[in-house]
Amino acid sequence: MRAAVGNRGGADYLDPMTDLPPSLQAWFDARGWALHPHQRTMLARADEPATLLIAPTGGGKTLAGFLPTLAELGEAPPPGLHTLYVSPLKALAADIRRNLGHPIEGAGLGIRVEDRTGDTPSSRKRRQRADPPHILLTTPESLALLTSYEDAARTFAGLQRVVVDEIHALAESKRGDQLMLALARLQKLAPRLRRVGLSATVEDPAAIASLLARHPDPCAILQADPGPEPDIRMLVTDEAPPWSGGGAKYAIPAVLEEVKRHRTTLIFHNTRAQAELFFHNLWLANEDALPIGIHHGSLDRGQRERVEAAMVRGDLRAIVCTGSLDLGIDWGDVDLVIQVGAPKNVKRLVQRIGRANHRYNAPSKALLVPANRFEVVECIAALEAARAGELDGEPRGRGPRDVLCQHILIAACSGPFDADDLFEEFRSAGPYAALTRAEFDACLDFCATGGYALRAYDQWQRLQRRADGRWQLRDPRSAVRIRQNIGTIQDSDTLKVKWRGRGGAPLGEVEEGFAASLSKGDTFLIGGQIVRYEGLRELVVEVTRSPGAKPKIATFMGTKFATSTQLSERILRMFRQDSWPDLPAHTAQWLALQREVSRLPSPGRLLVESFPHDGREQMVVYGFAGRNAQQTLGLLLTKRMEEMGLAPMGFVSTDYATLIWGLDAVTDPAPLFDLAALEDGLDTWLAGNAVMKRTFRASATIAGLIERQVGGQRKTGRQATMSSDILYDTLLKYDPDHLMLRITREEAMRGLVDFDRIREMKARVGGRIDHVRLSRVTPLAAPLFLEPGRVPVRGSADERLLEEGVTRLMEDSGLAEVDAGMSKPKWRVPF
Known part of the structure; x- marks a missing residue:
């Protein structure tokens, strides 16, 4: 067997025993390519109703998913859609189309492959519905839109296979719930449909298999040989990391040296703002003028595509990036990955590591760069977990009902439906297997009337029941507006950024809130350039070049990751060691000093420190519950302290601790952690809080109560916020048990508020609280005083x-x- 060279994933393809079209077999034979065992098994199991393939990055898993399709279609395939490929990224679909084209064109097969995403021209989309290709590559949003048309039954009548790539990434969000409901619809239109899920990083294969399968049918799980162990190390730097901060500026010289030693380096960051700042500092230190690019989701699409093209050509030595390059696209000859900042999640780290040496028989190479002193501990914990193959992830729980409401409207767009049939269809989707009829009926009533408080308004009277008992759109013309608002991705409210002047080229986008904070002459970073704010014109931020000024940093939207529960537990176990030979000396000495003057947090117990500092009483709670939960804990604890007369003044939170300052010392922290009292306080705090209004806006948009697109025009963030806030206040006053308010609370509790992590923390520690009273700040608490984002308490x-x-x-x-x-x-x- 000989490995394939220069193809996506470095796949070893086929052996002579497979029943592939002769011309395709000859094309493979001419290159001396043979199958990996998991690829042979995928061909042998082609008739399985559902299969989850877990194979390492570079293991040819995408081709393994398509091999049965190529075998079944043959050299003279009949017309009609045979296989649907779904990926999280538009660019990944385009990448697959390019790579599938090599064997198909090389063997002269008559197989048509096309992609369909938001970037596909409308004329081609119309043609694809009437005359679909043999293989269609798409995204969850485009698939949901396809199922909403009246001709969906004809389009999908001959569908045989669905391949879901990077299924782990979809399973972590509402996009996965949306996709599984769409697959349930496809299964009804094409009963013989077979499902395939592909991933390199699955922490719980049984859970993903349950998500993929048609409930209650089983899903086969195939795990490939993981290949060679990755080469992961900490980057050695001359300067120690700072106590706080996320920029990792101290590591720039060492990073540049690594870039010089490798062909192409991907430098990952957890946020877009951190990527911009690092790129700026890296470029200032780039005395050798190495070609370096930046890539993230807030940049203009044209700029991203130019960077991608340069990567494929091998023109760039390094690319500073975010999660926009996480997934399985093969961008050129990458031989090193650098992760700046603690990865927060082992699964994410493994996924990013796989971008280097994207071949099955070559170990991936990665370096971790902690941004601050505590992240040294996080990075070592993540590195050890990755070496041990221990992935992490939070359970998704039941499918959210705002997505369910959207799919009821999608079903109505495609034609009249029977409620009983639709209920059973939804229950066949893994995330909704436990859906009750009462829950379904509440969603159906909401879609039909808007709910008790809104049923008098025509705009929310969207469905009606026919004489035969079937449901249909009250006004068929509303289908256009529903289709315009399909999707679960909730972008932050952003404004375009362009160069000033007629026909100014676009640079990207920034959040409305950041734009509102700018005055003429202010400077900020975008796309690695320092620009000067000149004004706002027709909802466009106009800028000019300002290379010499000190920039602000645009507050780019994007996920701010919280350290996973599993990684936090590993860090707590590390603290129990007598010594830390694997840690740098400066960090090991820091932890030893903490143990000497106070204690180190430990599994199964909650450490609370209190001490005076700067004329105020300080309390530090080491909950290790993740940033969102620690932030919520700060809000609830200060509320409890206020009720108990302890006069709190403010707090600040990180992934591992919350620091609270005030006028009075806490002598007994135990009463503060009464879970029932905390939850009562949460309900009171949430009722009128901006967090709830923000969550309501997102869920109400997904459920179809609020439209972001009207007549093809997108509402501004301010318009959407005003309308959603008015609706929220109205429902809270007149219909507090409204379905959307119940959904909002559920989403807030498991999303922005993350109260489940607080419950988990309380269950983990029980009543075992170690309160240490000290005379001064402790080593572990010191970085908290440098942390930004302090929240005052009035x-x-x-x-x-x-x-x-x-x-x-x-x-x-x-x-x-x-x-x-x-x-x-x-x-x-x-x-």
Whole structure:
């Protein structure tokens, strides 16, 4: 057997025993390519109703998913859609089309392969519905839209196979729920449909298999040989990481040296703002003028495509990037991956590592660069977990009902439906296997009427029941508006950024909130360039070049990852060691000093430190619950402290701890952690909070209550926010049990608020709280004082400080004695 060279995934393809079209077999034979065992097994199991293939990056898993299709279609395939390929990224679909084209064209097969995404011209989309290709490559959003048309039954009548690539990435979000509902619809239109899921990083194969299968049918799980162990190390730098911050500027010289030693390096970051800042600093230090690019989702599409093309050509030595390059696209000759900042999630780290040496028989090479001192510990924990093959991930739970509401409307767009049939169809989708009829009926009533408080308004009267008991659109013309708003991706409210002047070229986009904070002359980074804000014109941020100024950083939207539960547990286990020979000396000494002056957090217990500092009482709670949960914990604990008369003044949170400061010392923290009291406080806090309004806007948009696209025009973020806030306040006042408010609370609890992590923390520690009272700041607490994002608390502390200030003023002026009736003033106050 000989490995394939220069093809996606470095796949070893086929052996002479397979029943492939002769011309295709000859094409493979001429190259000396043979099958991997898992590719042979995929061909042998072609008739399985559902199969999940877990194969390492570069293991030829995508071709393995397509081999049965090529075998079944043969050299003279009949017309009609045979195989549907679904990926999380538009660019991945285009990449697959290019790579499938090599063997198909090389063997002269008559197989038509096309992609269909948001970038596909409307004329081609119309033709694809009437005359679909043999293989169609698409995304969950485009597939949902396809199923909404009246001719969907004809388009998908002959469909035989669905291949879901990078299924782990889809399973982590509502896009996966949307896709599984779409597959349930396809299964009804094409009962013999077979499903294939592909992934390199699955922490719970049984859970993903259950998601993929048609419930209650089983799904076969095939795990390929993982191949050679990856080469993962910490980057050695001359300078120690700082105590706080996320820029990793200290590591720039060492990163540049690694770039010089390799052909192409991907430098991953967890946020777009961090990527911009690092790219800027890297470019300033790039004295050898190495060709370096930047790639993230807020940049203009044209700029991203230019960077991608340069990568494929091998013109770039390094690309600073985010999750936009996480998944399985083969971008040129990448031989090193650098992860800047703790990866927060082992599965994400393994996925990114796989971008280097994208071949089955070559180990991936990666370097980890902690941005600060605590991230050294996180990176070592992630590195050890990756070497041990221990992936992580949070359970998704039941399918969300806002997505369910959207699919009821999608079903109505395609034609009248029977509620009983649709209910059973939805229950055949893995995420909705436990759906109750009462839950379904509540969603159906919402789609039909808008709910009790809104049923008097025509715009939410979208469905009606016919005399035969079937449901249909009340106004067929509403199908256009529903289709315009299909999807679960909720972009942050953004504004385009362009060069000033007529026909100014686009640069990308920034959040509306950031744009609103700019004054003329302010500078910021975008696409690695420092630009000067000139003004806002027709909802476009106009800028000019300003290379010499010190920039602000655009607050790009994007996921801010929280450290996974499994990784946090591994860090806590590390703290139990007597010593830390695998850690750099500076970090090991820091932890040893913490143990000497206080304690280190440990599994199954909650460490709480309290000490005076800077004229205030400080309390640190080491919950290791992730940033969102620790932020929520700060809000709830300060609320409890206020109720108990402890006068909190503010807090700040990281992934591992929450620091609270105030006027009074906490002598017994145990009463603060009563779970029932915390949850009651959460309900009160959530009711009128901006978090709830933000969550409501997202869920109401997915469910179809709020439209972001009207007549082909997208509402501005301010317009959408105003309309959603009015709706939220109206429902809260007149219909507090409305379905959308119930959905909003569920989404807030498991999303922005992440209260489940607080419950998990409480269950983990029980009542085992270690309270250590100290006279000064501890080593582990010190970085928290440098952390940005401090949240002030307005309450009794303000009143006490005001009273103390007035008292001091009176004492200084002699008025205190007069007020007490003890003496007359020594001098007259000129009032």
